[in-house]
Amino acid sequence: MMKINWLKEFIVLSCLTFLSGCNNIGTAEFEGGLSAGNINVDETLIFSGLTSVTNKTDSSITLHWTPHSEAVAYEVYNSSMLVTTVIGQSSDHIDLSELLPSKTYRFRVLMKTATDMYDNNSVTSVVTMDALPASPSSLSLLSPSHTSSPSPSPVIRVGGVKAGDTVRLYLDSTCTTVMPTQEDGKVQDGLDNIELTAVSLSPNSYNIYARAIGVASNASPCSVATITYSRLQCPENFIFVPHDTNVGTSKDFCVAKYEMKDISGNATSQMSGSPWVHINPVDAKSKCEGLNALNGEVGKYGLISNEEWMTIARNVEQVDENWSPQSGIQIPGTGVLARGHSDNSPGNALAASTDDDPYFGTGNSSSQSANSGWEQRRTLVLSNGQVIWDFSGNVYEWVDWEVSPSKKAHPNGTPPSEAWREWNTINTLIGENFDDEMQPHKWASLFIRDTNGNLLPSPLDTSHGIGAYWAGNNSSGGVGVRGGAWDTGTSAGAFLLALSNDSTSFSMNDGFRCVYRP
Numbered sequence: 157m158m159k160i161n162w163l164k165e166f167i168v169l170s171c172l173t174f175l176s177g178c179n180n181i182g183t184a185e186f187e188g189g190l191s192a193g194n195i196n197v198d199e200t201l202i203f204s205g206l207t208s209v210t211n212k213t214d215s216s217i218t219l220h221w222t223p224h225s226e227a228v229a230y231e232v233y234n235s236s237m238l239v240t241t242v243i244g245q246s247s248d249h250i251d252l253s254e255l256l257p258s259k260t261y262r263f264r265v266l267m268k269t270a271t272d273m274y275d276n277n278s279v280t281s282v283v284t285m286d287a288l289p290a291s292p293s294s295l296s297l298l299s300p301s302h303t304s305s306p307s308p309s310p311v312i313r314v315g316g317v318k319a320g321d322t323v324r325l326y327l328d329s330t331c332t333t334v335m336p337t338q339e340d341g342k343v344q345d346g347l348d349n350i351e352l353t354a355v356s357l358s359p360n361s362y363n364i365y366a367r368a369i370g371v372a373s374n375a376s377p378c379s380v381a382t383i384t385y386s387r388l389q390c391p392e393n394f395i396f397v398p399h400d401t402n403v404g405t406s407k408d409f410c411v412a413k414y415e416m417k418d419i420s421g422n423a424t425s426q427m428s429g430s431p432w433v434h435i436n437p438v439d440a441k442s443k444c445e446g447l448n449a450l451n452g453e454v455g456k457y458g459l460i461s462n463e464e465w466m467t468i469a470r471n472v473e474q475v476d477e478n479w480s481p482q483s484g485i486q487i488p489g490t491g492v493l494a495r496g497h498s499d500n501s502p503g504n505a506l507a508a509s510t511d512d513d514p515y516f517g518t519g520n521s522s523s524q525s526a527n528s529g530w531e532q533r534r535t536l537v538l539s540n541g542q543v544i545w546d547f548s549g550n551v552y553e554w555v556d557w558e559v560s561p562s563k564k565a566h567p568n569g570t571p572p573s574e575a576w577r578e579w580n581t582i583n584t585l586i587g588e589n590f591d592d593e594m595q596p597h598k599w600a601s602l603f604i605r606d607t608n609g610n611l612l613p614s615p616l617d618t619s620h621g622i623g624a625y626w627a628g629n630n631s632s633g634g635v636g637v638r639g640g641a642w643d644t645g646t647s648a649g650a651f652l653l654a655l656s657n658d659s660t661s662f663s664m665n666d667g668f669r670c671v672y673r674p
Contacts, residue, residue, distance in 0.1 A: 196272060197274050201226065205221060207221050212285065217283060218252070219249060221249070223246050227269065230265050239252065253320055262280050262281070262282050264277075291368070293315055293379070296315070303384055305407070306390050308354070309357070314366045314379075317368050319346060321370055325365070326367065331365055336355040339351075361386045363384050364385060394410040398471070404466070416432050416669060417429040427507065430506075432668065433505065433665060436660050437637075455673075460669050461557060462555045471539050472493075475488065475538065476488060478494050480494075489615075492526040494534075496639075503642065534549065547639060548639045550640075551639075553638055554635070554667075563594055565582050571630055572630045573629065579617060622650060627656070634658070637654045638652055
């Protein structure tokens with residue numbers, strides 16, 4: 157054993173005094189001296205030192221060595237300076253980060269024993285860091301599922317980046333104009349990609365690029381990889397709805413914010429006026445489709461489909477704000493889902509108002525208890541913050557869906573009938589066959605499966621404000637009407653469905669709502 161001061165002058169003296177150790181000290185690698193000062197070297201320790209260097213970037217690297225049975229720690233040096241100490245005999249590598257681009261480092265690893273003895277290997281790796289982060293190699297659109305959508309917040313995955321870098325999106329090929337995103341853009345450890353959500357894109361067409369910024373604020377070249385995205389404009393007083401493949405919609409769409417009003421014979425989504433009623437489903441569909449010619453479109457306007465209705469219903473069902481507070485907290489599935497103007501007070505349909513007046517015309521308020529007035533709130537909020545009026549309550553709304561009378565869902569062991577039924581009494585197994593017209597996801601609230609995969613009734617019922625089911629008999633009817641009217645009472649709700657009407661049916665409380673499919 158000998159004690160060595162790693163200062164260059166002392167190394168020369170050591171070689172003269174302790175000749176037996178001079179061949180193993182490696183004086184040229186540590187000129188300037190170790191910052192730790194004097195260390196005790198045990199020349200009987202045989203440690204191979206650095207074995208390889210991997211994962212080099214502009215700011216990070218991995219150093220590898222073979223563990224030694226007598227080691228309690230490994231000290232990593234750059235030239236003469238101690239960089240870090242790795243504790244543990246079995247440790248075999250260290251990931252170094254926050255290094256400087258283009259800088260040359262001289263890495264060396266010494267082992268340390270429990271008695272503070274060191275080996276004296278001279279293995280040094282000279283490494284020059286990369287100059288810049290690599291340019292991101294790929295961009296892909298995760299959401300929405302189509303490159304043309306009303307969504308103002310597309311989610312974009314950027315690949316070919318490294319942990320620790322900050323990734324930004326840009327709206328030009330020179331990466332000059334930043335596209336704001338919700339996330340901070342820093343790539344997490346262990347990943348080579350990041351998902352970024354754009355913030356409030358205006359309706360327009362965009363070519364999107366990316367670049368990576370390293371820890372030293374050095375930026376990669378702008379990516380060659382790019383994606384295009386077109387943020388479509390919803391028509392006036394229509395709101396954007398994200399699709400839901402679980403209930404049959406594969407593309408985002410726009411829905412009328414308000415129930416349709418009769419304005420000079422045209423179906424119009426507007427706040428003022430009473431809903432257009434006394435209209436049968438065939439005419440309602442025709443009025444919606446008539447908006448195509450009126451607006452210079454082809455095949456984009458139509459009567460809301462049942463799948464689109466369910467997309468909205470399942471969306472609003474999962475938003476806290478739409479449920480009555482329980483001990484001051486709003487949680488989906490607890491309390492009551494707002495079911496709109498449905499208590500027959502007043503006994504007529506109402507015009508809408510501004511979003512900050514959701515109880516307009518009802519005489520109720522948010523300060524009332526659930527099922528004693530709170531539930532009369534006429535607005536529901538989607539997960540994207542969009543607000544829809546009178547989706548339940550006020551007037552029934554036709555959907556573009558007709559079920560064969562013989563295939564109507566019904567309570568277990570009981571034929572369809574002219575009566576309101578709770579959803580959790582309905583024979584959900586009727587929908588197990590894909591060819592059946594009434595698959596459960598098409599008409600009910602959240603459903604569950606047992607351990608064998610069999611569908612079970614929803615745990616929610618009219619006491620939760622979701623609405624009820626009216627099959628009608630199994631020999632007539634089948635056209636869907638949903639939501640409820642001003643006098644439907646506790647049976648009203650976002651999931652209400654009645655199938656007792658046919659294509660010629662109409663009444664003073666049957667209205668409709670149009671959609672726009674970009």
